[in-house]
Amino acid sequence: MWVWIFFVALISICVIVDLGVFNKEAHIIKPKEATTFTIIWVSLALAFSGVIWWLFKAELVPNHTNISPNTAVIDYITGYLVELSLSIDNIFVISVIFTSFKIPAKHQHRVLVWGIIGAMVFRAIMIFFGVALIHQFEWIIYVFGVFLLYAAFNMIKGNKKTDPRDSWFYKTLTKFLPVTDQIDGQKFFITKNSKKYATPLLIALIIIELTDLMFAIDSIPAILAITQDEFIVFSSNIFAILGLRSLYFLVIGLLVKFKFINYSLMVILAFVGLKMLLIEFVEIPSWASLVVIALALSGGIIASNRYAKQMN
Numbered sequence: 001m002w003v004w005i006f007f008v009a010l011i012s013i014c015v016i017v018d019l020g021v022f023n024k025e026a027h028i029i030k031p032k033e034a035t036t037f038t039i040i041w042v043s044l045a046l047a048f049s050g051v052i053w054w055l056f057k058a059e060l061v062p063n064h065t066n067i068s069p070n071t072a073v074i075d076y077i078t079g080y081l082v083e084l085s086l087s088i089d090n091i092f093v094i095s096v097i098f099t100s101f102k103i104p105a106k107h108q109h110r111v112l113v114w115g116i117i118g119a120m121v122f123r124a125i126m127i128f129f130g131v132a133l134i135h136q137f138e139w140i141i142y143v144f145g146v147f148l149l150y151a152a153f154n155m156i157k158g159n160k161k162t163d164p165r166d167s168w169f170y171k172t173l174t175k176f177l178p179v180t181d182q183i184d185g186q187k188f189f190i191t192k193n194s195k196k197y198a199t200p201l202l203i204a205l206i207i208i209e210l211t212d213l214m215f216a217i218d219s220i221p222a223i224l225a226i227t228q229d230e231f232i233v234f235s236s237n238i239f240a241i242l243g244l245r246s247l248y249f250l251v252i253g254l255l256v257k258f259k260f261i262n263y264s265l266m267v268i269l270a271f272v273g274l275k276m277l278l279i280e281f282v283e284i285p286s287w288a289s290l291v292v293i294a295l296a297l298s299g300g301i302i303a304s305n306r307y308a309k310q311m312n
Helices: 002-022 031-057 069-100 105-128 139-157 168-176 200-224 230-242 244-257 261-277 286-311
Strands: 189-192 195-198
Touching: 002 031, 002 105, 002 230, 031 069, 031 230, 031 244, 069 105, 069 200, 069 230, 069 244, 069 261, 105 200, 105 230, 105 244, 139 261, 168 200, 200 230, 230 244, 261 286
Parallel strands: none
Antiparallel strands: 189 195
């Protein structure tokens, strides 16, 4: 049991360190800062493979699957890369959510802080209690797939004035929770006329948590197909989530720097939406998703660079 306690303590320290560096005051995370921490978290995750080898070599974790230390390391690294590649889908959806709710760049960090912490808790619950419960709500995948296709369609039309208050979710939520479109610093709630109201930051956080839950329905079975060892599944999953926030700011920085990267976003959203809608009919491997995303991003970057050279 102490192995699990050690791992949870390690991740808690990492989150606290991340908060201490980023959260001194509200500010826009620059690509250089995001790159530094992306390298740190990826390096730490890969270095943890050595711990995995030692734990299985010394038989300090229950080895129910009867795998060798070398196999455990391969399963861990493979699982981590799969989860990290699948999380890229999540990054671009989060970007759409922030844009829809007009969350200022300097406040996006606070929303993601709690989003990542919540994602870790949900992933732990889903891993330890199995995916049986998830399968009862598979129909939600199709709803979310339609949402992504709709977002991609709006990009084709150039519709940048989509009001999230017109959505079914927002209208339903306001029946139970007083909501305001006012943003007051990094607050999730503000008080007006002696009454508390939820700010767009809280609404965006709720949707991000639901978004991660939907992606987890896809990603967790993917890693369970690689290994059924709970510690490997949990550790690789959590390390992938830990680096998601810095990776988000690194990738989103491209949206500002490159003119045509939004077209890449449109392609990615459409692909992920179709992937969810066809999940019962077509099995798209993780490497294929990564290739599509890489090609879409590289295409947008190359087109932007050529356009910039022609303008100069």
